Amino acid sequence: MNINNAERDALYKVIFSRRDVRKDFLPTPIPDDVLARILQAGHHAPSVGFMQPWDFVLVTEENTKNALKRGYDLASIESAQQFSDDKREEYQSFKLEGILEAPLGICVTCDRGRNGPVVIGRTIKPEMDLYSTVCAIQNMWLAARAENIGLGWVSIIHDDVLRDTLNIPSNIEIIAYLCLGYVSKFSDKPELEEFGWLPREDINRLIHKEKWSSKA
């Protein structure tokens, strides 16, 4: 199946305009058919040995979100202590999650025991199943953007809070908690770039020919 130039350019448009969304969420619910497409996009990610190790826990209730928000708040206080004095205030000024505002949360997990203990392609690099699940998340991220839905990955929360709140069994690995919703706008640039926290790296410094080379 051939992809034409317009389709190729559409993919790049989605990739370059995708953002990690933590604010500007609207309460508009996500229609079932739209959500189904986003989940199918995740389910069609590459997976090592075709093990498809992912599950998706959909969160919509206020109580659940409140419990997770408390978990975020505690983890954020704990995180702030790790920053140097001159960086801490700026860190605390960022809004880094939209747990309560986003109409939908999705916890994405990895069942490392799925389809038996020996998996093609995981024999040498055991983390491949975790990485497969991350590929699913990136597919969902792009699918959400293509549906004009914002998605944010909340990583400042302990796995145990998600596990206890969502009843996730101990043998299931927690990879991500995602917040999804329509947005009033997508930012032109990543926020941490816009606010001058860090610049975009020059890609030419990240490319090496044939062997690793130390760069200027």
Place this chain on the structure above:
Amino acid sequence: MNINNAERDALYKVIFSRRDVRKDFLPTPIPDDVLARILQAGHHAPSVGFMQPWDFVLVTEENTKNALKRGYDLASIESAQQFSDDKREEYQSFKLEGILEAPLGICVTCDRGRNGPVVIGRTIKPEMDLYSTVCAIQNMWLAARAENIGLGWVSIIHDDVLRDTLNIPSNIEIIAYLCLGYVSKFSDKPELEEFGWLPREDINRLIHKEKWSSKA
């Protein structure tokens, strides 16, 4: 920026027709401008705290590929021993890499020390930088497919073989070795599905409402 329906459908076409390519590579070189777009797609992946921890080592020389192919061969023999007697022969019948045939290899790495020790969003979940790099790989995978280029992730090779062959420093994490090239065709389905190794999971069994539920 709004994504219209045609653009959305183009994204889904790319996602659903993307394959892990191990055969059918053509020797046609990848033009520089096409490769530049694929790498830019990776570079515009989400990254925790905007740390952009990735590097890309481009492999085109015969000698380098031969050394990596020897590493794959040894790792594949080691892997075969892990399968039960009834599965081993089928495992050995699969072609799982295209290191020599693909005109381009890309080793994608993660510099966990980039931009200092404390990273926004990595304070609680330290693996977030590895996961960011995997998001970059999935962007590249889709970009390659949109350029009608096949990409395969070779995971049956020890990191040390890649490290020694490509001179990658010990403080840099190796995430993936990717093979890229134009192909004679893209398969309709993942090979392991086509060959009956495993079926596609029913997505409805992977979706949980509000809390984890055990499924039939």
